[in-house]
Amino acid sequence: xxxxxxxxxxxxxxxxxxxxxxxxxxxxxxxxxxxxxxxxxxxxxxxxxxxxxxxxxxxxxxxxxxxxxxxxxxxxxxxxxxxxxxxxxxxxxxxxxxxxxxxxxxxxxxxxxxxxxxxxxxxxx
Numbered sequence: 001x002x003x004x005x006x007x008x009x010x011x012x013x014x015x016x017x018x019x020x021x022x023x024x025x026x027x028x029x030x031x032x033x034x035x036x037x038x039x040x041x042x043x044x045x046x047x048x049x050x051x052x053x054x055x056x057x058x059x060x061x062x063x064x065x066x067x068x069x070x071x072x073x074x075x076x077x078x079x080x081x082x083x084x085x086x087x088x089x090x091x092x093x094x095x096x097x098x099x100x101x102x103x104x105x106x107x108x109x110x111x112x113x114x115x116x117x118x119x120x121x122x123x124x125x
Contacts, residue, residue, distance in 0.1 A: 076113030
């Protein structure tokens with residue numbers, strides 16, 4: 001689990017940097033200001049939660065017993081990035097408005113991840 005979370009977190013962080021650069025350079029003249037803002041929101045939240053996933057991986061290295069809530073937090077962060085950031089990328093690039101309705105599901109996954117991490121932290125010795 002540690003290796004998987006560290007690997008995925010690192011990949012998501014790198015892709016976030018690449019996505020931000022792509023938006024700043026390649027998409028700047030192709031998308032409206034609002035669409036660029038939506039895309040950039042996706043990259044910001046992707047980076048925040050990639051770092052959160054890396055934090056979970058590092059915390060797992062320090063625990064003798066792994067609480068399921070810590071594992072749940074990691075998976076929730078991954079799912080959140082895929083749904084939240086993914087739907088924002090798709091919305092900004094395609095203009096398909098109903099994709100915005102999916103975004104809150106990813107936001108809920110982020111909240112579940114943070115709550116799971118808090119519960120795991122509370123139970124740590």
